[in-house]
Amino acid sequence: MTSKIxxxxxxxxxxxxxxxxxxxxxxxxxxxxxxxxGSAMIFLSLIVLIPLAAVLWKSAEHGPGFFWxxxxxxxxxxxxxxxxxxxxxxxxxxxxxxxLIAWVLVRDSFxxxxxxDTLIDLPFALPTIxxxxxxxxxxxxxxxxxxxxxxxxxxxxxxLLFVTLPFVVRTVQPVLLELDRDMEQAAASLGAGxxxxxxxxxLPNLLPAMVSGTALAFTRSIAExxxxxxxxxxLPFKTQVAAVQIFGQIENDNTASAAAVSTxxxxxxxxxLVTLDLVQRWGSRRG
Amino acid sequence: xxxxxxxxxxxxxxxxxxxxxxxxxxxGSLTALLGPSGGGKSTLLRVIAGLEQPDxxxxxxxxxxxxxxxxxxxxxGFVFQHYAAFKHMTVFDNIAFGLQIRKRPKNEIHKRVHExxxxxxxxxxxxxxxxxxxxxxxxxMALARALAVEPEVLLLDEPFGALDAQVRKxxxxxxxxxxxxVHVTTVFVTHDQEEAIEVxxxxxxxxxxxVEQSGSPHEVYDNPANxxxxxxxxxxxxxxxxxxxxxxxxxxxxxxxGSAEATVERVVRLGFEVRVEMRLGDQDAWAQxxxxxxxxxxxxxxxxxxVRPGPDARTLAVV
Ligand SMILES: Nc1ncnc2c1ncn2[C@@H]1O[C@H](COP(=O)(O)OP(=O)(O)OP(=O)(O)O)[C@@H](O)[C@H]1O
Ligand SMILES: [Mg+2]
Numbered sequence: 095m096t097s098k099i100x101x102x103x104x105x106x107x108x109x110x111x112x113x114x115x116x117x118x119x120x121x122x123x124x125x126x127x128x129x130x131x132g133s134a135m136i137f138l139s140l141i142v143l144i145p146l147a148a149v150l151w152k153s154a155e156h157g158p159g160f161f162w163x164x165x166x167x168x169x170x171x172x173x174x175x176x177x178x179x180x181x182x183x184x185x186x187x188x189x190x191x192x193x194l195i196a197w198v199l200v201r202d203s204f205x206x207x208x209x210x211d212t213l214i215d216l217p218f219a220l221p222t223i224x225x226x227x228x229x230x231x232x233x234x235x236x237x238x239x240x241x242x243x244x245x246x247x248x249x250x251x252x253x254l255l256f257v258t259l260p261f262v263v264r265t266v267q268p269v270l271l272e273l274d275r276d277m278e279q280a281a282a283s284l285g286a287g288x289x290x291x292x293x294x295x296x297l298p299n300l301l302p303a304m305v306s307g308t309a310l311a312f313t314r315s316i317a318e319x320x321x322x323x324x325x326x327x328x329l330p331f332k333t334q335v336a337a338v339q340i341f342g343q344i345e346n347d348n349t350a351s352a353a354a355v356s357t358x359x360x361x362x363x364x365x366x367l368v369t370l371d372l373v374q375r376w377g378s379r380r381g
Numbered sequence: 382x383x384x385x386x387x388x389x390x391x392x393x394x395x396x397x398x399x400x401x402x403x404x405x406x407x408x409g410s411l412t413a414l415l416g417p418s419g420g421g422k423s424t425l426l427r428v429i430a431g432l433e434q435p436d437x438x439x440x441x442x443x444x445x446x447x448x449x450x451x452x453x454x455x456x457x458g459f460v461f462q463h464y465a466a467f468k469h470m471t472v473f474d475n476i477a478f479g480l481q482i483r484k485r486p487k488n489e490i491h492k493r494v495h496e497x498x499x500x501x502x503x504x505x506x507x508x509x510x511x512x513x514x515x516x517x518x519x520x521x522m523a524l525a526r527a528l529a530v531e532p533e534v535l536l537l538d539e540p541f542g543a544l545d546a547q548v549r550k551x552x553x554x555x556x557x558x559x560x561x562x563v564h565v566t567t568v569f570v571t572h573d574q575e576e577a578i579e580v581x582x583x584x585x586x587x588x589x590x591x592v593e594q595s596g597s598p599h600e601v602y603d604n605p606a607n608x609x610x611x612x613x614x615x616x617x618x619x620x621x622x623x624x625x626x627x628x629x630x631x632x633x634x635x636x637x638x639g640s641a642e643a644t645v646e647r648v649v650r651l652g653f654e655v656r657v658e659m660r661l662g663d664q665d666a667w668a669q670x671x672x673x674x675x676x677x678x679x680x681x682x683x684x685x686x687x688v689r690p691g692p693d694a695r696t697l698a699v700v
């Protein structure tokens with residue numbers, strides 16, 4: 095069945111129907127190539143669309159009433175709320191700190207800069223469960239630093255911050271590198287002070303990257319499992335995040351409820367991504 | 382003097398870029414900083430604007446010592462070679478920027494920006510973004526942006542460098558006219574000697590971080606201070622150990638006092654002018670003559686002619 099869908103998909107988008115065109119086809123430059131668009135669509139379908147559709151399908155199986163009940167059970171609702179609120183906070187912290195770190199990496203020179211630049215990506219390389227373990231060692235009950243965050247919501251946030259750090263840094267950094275320094279000097283010679291230059295020249299040019307980095311951090315954060323599972327202690331109503339709650343449901347053979355909560359997460363992510371996109375379009379139109 | 386730069390030295394790390402450079406720009410003048418690539422022209426301009434700090438030396442603008450003053454407070458308009466357009470702002474907002482910083486009333490800003498848009502012929506583009514303009518239009522926008530704050534001096538770093546030959550020529554003539562209208566003291570950088578001669582009333586030749594010569598276009602062209610300036614300002618050829626401009630060479634059929642015998646190797650017609658390539662003993666030389674003369678002398682490869690510097694020719698001994 096799947097292959098059938100894919101076939102119609104690819105032919106539908108790829109070769110246009112009707113008689114075969116002459117050999118020397120003229121394609122306006124920039125028009126999607128049949129091969130390129132076709133492969134992209136097949137790939138997206140296999141990797142993204144079909145799995146997502148399957149989740150939605152599963153959650154809708156027992157009707158909207160069941161979906162609503164699954165999402166609003168006290169523990170699911172608490173987990174969703176914690177996840178979304180913590181993710182918003184984490185995304186905002188990332189927005190500020192990620193931009194700051196990108197700034198320092200691009201504009202300042204200091205010993206060890208290259209090392210720091212490499213370190214930024216390490217949270218991606220570490221299996222998240224290991225990250226969680228390390229965080230528990232460092233900020234747990236036996237913390238060598240004297241900070242005990244185990245089984246607290248702050249601990250959850252710290253774990254989320256750890257795994258989402260690279261997003262904003264790595265989206266803002268290249269834009270900042272490419273930013274035309276002449277623009278800033280032009281503004282300076284027109285009388286703009288440092289703060290005005292930052293606010294009116296640099297920030298508007300960085301904003302799209304900052305927003306997409308933040309969106310990535312947010313969406314990654316609402317789905318995070320491994321790094322939070324240890325430090326949070328998974329106390330329902332207190333520190334249990336949605337992904338862990340979903341995992342519990344699956345273990346209890348409650349896949350339909352798991353799918354429902356997952357769908358709720360997907361909807362939140364989707365709404366956030368669309369909103370940010372709209373905000374960005376609105377912002378770029380205003381200039 | 383609108384600008385005085387005195388004994389400016391500047392090095393980037395170990396490379397010295399400006400060495401004891403002193404330049405004076407009279408008020409209301411249109412001065413060209415002319416020199417080969419890497420000669421330090423941009424650096425000097427940036428030192429004047431405060432975008433670069435000199436290692437030693439003083440910069441005076443309108444008589445006041447501004448050496449330690451931030452670029453924000455020098456009242457200098459700077460136009461960058463690659464426009465440095467604020468690409469997230471419309472043409473209107475680009476030009477209004479300096480006025481907005483100065484917190485001028487909205488209606489005044491509006492009026493002034495529209496005057497400037499008219500001046501640079503961009504009135505119908507006020508709402509566009511820089512990306513929607515051609516290179517020449519962007520450069521004119523950058524110029525209007527710099528002029529908006531009524532700067533004491535206007536500094537242009539290769540304003541036409543990134544444009545094609547045709548647009549360059551148009552903008553050059555336009556800049557000259559604009560300067561005649563607006564009268565703001567202007568310094569512009571170029572490495573095109575033709576552009577400098579055509580547009581500027583003063584030329585400063587800067588090479589290897591030193592001022593080689595400064596003066597009117599006429600002075601630097603006709604009385605070059607040294608071989609470098611002579612070669613840089615126009616075509617030269619060597620005749621009997623001296624540098625001569627090819628159009629200053631006199632060709633005759635018969636020997637004249639001081640002339641030398643040469644064999645014509647090639648005759649190239651370039652419209653009205655004719656380029657005659659010759660062999661003098663073991664040296665090559667060339668002369669630029671009119672078509673009329675070439676025809677009268679029946680210049681053709683293999684023929685013998687007699688050459689000498691013309692009576693008004695400026696020559697320079699080759700060292
Ligand atoms: N920020 C910098 N750091 C190090 N070296 C620099 C810097 N800016 C300029 N230089 C060096 O200084 C020298 C002069 O540069 P400058 O840009 O003033 O030359 P220019 O005369 O404007 O040349 P062009 O016509 O190519 O623009 C060059 O050798 C350049 O490599
Ligand atoms: Mg330069």
